[in-house]
Amino acid sequence: MKRLILASRNRHKLNELRTFLRNIPLEVVAIDEVAPELALIEDGETFRENALRKARAVFKRTGELSLADDSGLEVFYLNGRPGVSSARYAGVGTTDENNNQKLLAEMQGVAPRRRGAQFHAVLALVGKNTEEFAEGICLGVLGEEPRGTNGFGYDPIFIPDGFTRTYAELSAEEKNQISHRSKAFAKMREILLRHLSSDVGV
Ligand code: IMP
16 A cells, blocks of 8 residues: 655644544555654745645655645734744744643733634645645634643634634544644545546655
């Protein structure tokens, strides 16, 4: 079976991606299983640029079909921040809790109707003759305080549209049905299946 190398070291993202990839006839391997020393640099200005850089780096190193995710939370009141800086919003090497606290502090006193936000994910697939992208967005609002223990990152402070619970109060199955990453993956799934059936660039 052909292999697909996942260009991520975030175990939560890896778990979500592995779930989405369950029914696709590819052997899914995380980058740490093949090239733990490889640096995955995210210094671009857009999710697309970062996802492409990571997937290209992994393809260059392994010569195998590579999939990267770059994603983050965009708060409209903050003109899209934290955006591409989501992982390091409170500083390089910081914790999810610190990022959440920083964001909540910036949004303190902001009325509910102005707390709109979206999670945004871009997936990049790089292979021999291919560079393809898929994008997904999940709209919602920022909560007033962290709630829930599932998931990761900003999950405890993001309430997706149509729900009263945060992402972190949803089960993994519920989150995976509506999340930005699942929407991006639904498109990537078609791309992967097309490539597998035509064998172009895989
Ligand atoms: P990246 O590795 O630069 O793409 O970092 C993505 C960052 O965005 C993560 O560290 C989280 O802070 C945030 N993020 C992306 N997707 C999610 C999600 O599904 N839930 C919560 N936070 C997320």
